[in-house]
Each structure stands twice: as C-alpha cells, then as structure tokens.
Amino acid sequence: MWTLPPSDTVLHLLSYVALTAQAMTAALAAGRRSMDWAGVCMLGCITALGGGTIRDVLLGHYPLVWVQNPFYLGLTAVAAFVTILIARLVHRLNLAFLVLDAIGLVVFTMAGCDVAMQVGASLTIVIVAGMITGCAGGVLRDILCNDVPLLFRSELYASVAVATGLFYTTTFGFSLNHEVWTALTFVFGLTLRLLAIRFKWEMPKFVFSGDPR
Amino acid sequence: MWTLPPSDTVLHLLSYVALTAQAMTAALAAGRRSMDWAGVCMLGCITALGGGTIRDVLLGHYPLVWVQNPFYLGLTAVAAFVTILIARLVHRLNLAFLVLDAIGLVVFTMAGCDVAMQVGASLTIVIVAGMITGCAGGVLRDILCNDVPLLFRSELYASVAVATGLFYTTTFGFSLNHEVWTALTFVFGLTLRLLAIRFKWEMPKFVFSGDPR
C-alpha cells in the first residue's frame, strides 16, 4: 500500500530547498555590492538563517537551529558560493527563484509558528514569531547591503506571512487532521504570495514629506 | 480621603503615552521613506519596543515584555497606523511630540534601571541598561531608515538618559521614599531634556576628515 510521506518530512525537505533559494538570491544581492567570496557566503547564511535566529533570540529559545545542526550553515554557504559560478543562470531563472522564495516564506512562517507554540506563547506572539521567521532574514540582508529594507516597501510579503500564520493557527479551533491543515495552509500562503507577485498587489504606501523636526 | 495614585501606576500610564508618541514619530520617519502601511506599523513597533527588547536580550531577561504582554505590540502598531491618517496634524504638533518623546526617554530609562536592578546588575550596568532602554529604539529606527543614528549626532539625548539613570540610582544611597524619588527623577530628567531641546544644547562634535586607511 502506498502512503503519502508525513507532512513534517515534506516541510523539512521544502525548507532545505527554500534555504538554498534564499541564500542564492542573497548572493546576487551581495554581487551587486561587489562583496568578496567570503562576504557572499556570510550574507547567504545570514539571510537564510537570520529570521529563525532573531525569532529564537527574542523567544529565548536555545540552542539556535544552526548551532545545534551546523549542516544548515554549510548548506547556505555552499548555495551562496555556487551562485557566484552560475550567477547569470540564477538571474535568468528569476521567476523560479521568486516561487522558491515564496515557498520559503510560507514554510518558514509555519515553522516559526510551531516554535512559538512549543514555548507556549500567546496567539499574537505565535503569528508574530511566524512573521519574523519568514521575513527578518531579508531585513538583515538589506541592512547589510545598506538599503532601506524591501520588506517595508514592496509587494505583500509580511502581510502574506501574517495571513499564513493566522490561517495556520486556526488549526487549534478546529479538530482537523494536522497533515491536512498544514497542506491547506501551504497552498493558501503560496497562492496568496504568488498572486501578490503576479498582480503586483501592494499595500498602500505612506508618503510623507514634512521635514524632520 | 484623597490619595495620590502610587508612582508605579503613574509611570505605567506615562509609558503607554510615551510608547504611543514614539510609534507615531517613527511612523512619520517611515513616511519620509515611502514605506507601505505594514512597514509603517512594523517600524512603529520596533522603534517603541526596541530599546527594552535589546536591554532584555543583553541581560538574558526573558520573557520579553511584549512577548508576555502582546498588548504593547497592538498599541504601537495602531498608533503608527493612525499616524498615516493624521500625519499633517502629528507633524504640526511637533512640539507636543518632542515633549512626549522626552517623557518616554525619562520613563523608559527609569524602567530599564529597575529591570537591571532586579537581575542584580552592578551600578554601571544599571545605568547602561537605562540608557539602552531609553535610546536604542531610535537607533534601530535610524538603521532601518538607512540613516546614521541621530542619537550619535544631535542634542543631548543619551547623556540625558545617563544623567537620569545616575540620579535615579542614587536612591539607594539615601533612605528616601521611593515615590518621592521617582517623581524627583522624572522632573529632573524631563527638565534636562526639555532645556536641551529649547537651548539646543549639544555635545561637542568630533569632526575628523582623515582618509580611512
């Protein structure tokens, strides 16, 4: 008899794919700033693992994932390094990477919610932890590249994480099978993000030009 | 018989006012960078709650205030969001917000000193913890807005926090009523900051133009 692999295994594999994709797009950002090879690898690690790290530091949830399992450091550093060799290809596969990044956003958000639930955080904090896990790595990348974080300015991204977290945490209100709900959340979040990219859904911007002080 | 409310309650209420004010001025800074609505709310939360968060992470003092009491997140996010609607008004009330921000500086500094005393830190660290609580949120705001932190360049701010902390911690040397001393510290710190704004008291600047390396 054939059975589906458990959703946790699938999520685990997807998270590897997403970490790789985030490290690779961070490497392109590093290349735009002419960083050296070591800097490229570091920026890849920081971008891909930074969201989970900030979440764990804020929740006091030790040891950090990559401290316990340094394989993550190796994976993201290698992914960033390989990008140096195949930069043109990665750039041309822009669309594929947008999809992989969207997968990462959703998978990391769910993982962040899981961690916060484990430490018994309240519902609000569960959703915030999911959002931080999904988004904060990109904020670190932009700070290190000396940009105003894209997160604060571009299409729905943090909002997708929040919506995904909300959808995911309602699992407790219903007595649904965990596998089913995980899959539903994944499809919901990914669809939302891809629609946001496709139709350039953006939050309204707040443009204010008064002088400071 | 009429009694004064206990100073802790007053400080608590003042801290809500100050959190709101800091989130609102951060929202204006976000508007100057054309951030979207989600970014405005996030920058409001990070600016208002960032100082206490950095202090607690550095002292290993968990759980963080806003993790334990997510109401703070809601308050600052809503304050930032409302600012989008009334930006002109907030900008015109610049002076009132400077006063509210000064109240925040003093109240947060005292709260930071209290936390460090509770964990048994030494006198120096108590004052540093107060300063971090009062000032670090604004540093995070400026980093995320891609500016050199104002804190390092403008009128007495960190120095007011240090003076306030010094004044506050001497309470242990005297056998004064805690309420009285809290009130005195508040008046002292607020006066110092308002005088610094009014008369543009600045630290001397260190201007150095040698080439790096």
Added chain:
Amino acid sequence: MWTLPPSDTVLHLLSYVALTAQAMTAALAAGRRSMDWAGVCMLGCITALGGGTIRDVLLGHYPLVWVQNPFYLGLTAVAAFVTILIARLVHRLNLAFLVLDAIGLVVFTMAGCDVAMQVGASLTIVIVAGMITGCAGGVLRDILCNDVPLLFRSELYASVAVATGLFYTTTFGFSLNHEVWTALTFVFGLTLRLLAIRFKWEMPKFVFSGDPR
C-alpha cells in the same frame, strides 16, 4: 628562576590592548561621520565589545562579559574619548593600529573559540563563534556608520579568523601543551593577517550587475 607568564595572562593583557585599539579606530570612523562625543564613546564600546556580545547572545551564554565586568565598558569608552584629543596622532600611527587590530582579530578569535568549546558546541560552531567574536564588532560599526560592512569587501579578515580558528581547534587532535599551541596559533594568525595587509591579499570579488527583480 625565571618563568614565562602563563599564556592566559598574556592573552588577557593583549586583549586589553586590542580592545583599546579597536575602540580608537572606531572613534576615527565616528569622527568621519561628525558624531558627538557621546556617540564616539558609544561607537567605541559597541565596536570593541560587539563581537563577543553577538557570540554570547547567539550561544545563550549569559551573563555577557561586559555585564559581568563593566570595566570593559569603561576601558573602551575612555579609549574612544581619548582618541578625540589625539586623532591626528592615531591617524598617523595607522600602521601600528593595523597591527594592534590584527592582534585583536587573532586574540578575540581564540577567546571566541574557547567560549564555544566551554558550552560544548560542535567544531563548526567553535570556528564560527571565533569568527563572529573577531569580526562582528566591525560589522556593527559599519552598519551604525551607514556603510556596507568592510568585512564583506576588503582584504582577508574573516578568512584569517576562520583559518586561526581551524588552526586553534586542531589542538584537540594533538596532545600538545596548551601554552605552546596558543602561542603558535597567535603567531600563525597574526602572520597571516599581516601578510594579507602587506601584500593586499584579497578574496576574489563577486561583481554582479543584473537588475534586482
């Protein structure tokens, strides 16, 4: 009979020298941004102590060094302040400061490895902890000065830390005297860094000019 002082004492003294040197060069960076005196002192403290702080926060290793021993704060703040008075001299002694900074890189890397070994981290994490201790302070300095971190762009620095950490940790494979091995690591790391400066050894750069998105 004359004996050598134990290596730990020597390293301890060298680390004071290195902290002072890093605070002083950070003060020059602050001067290039026209920071005020308080900002100069803060940037000195953050640069000199930031690497160890980030390491300890990531490893959950509390209390932080400077919280337990605030003397470090005083030392680095005073060093930064004194730099304001003797900026020209410090700038002219550029070469000496490069050597002192290199000593700091090696000493801090070894200290970071020691801390990670004490908490029982794996070999990879020991080396990463050493690298963070040696390098992250400078990254914080560049972020606060609103620059793309030099670490990611200039001569071998992080790589020297990694090589030093690798060399240092192999001590466990051999049954060598700890003193001897510490001294050998110090000479190895320092030589590597000074050669990198002298001959402008750089990592290859990754220059990529594709548009984002």
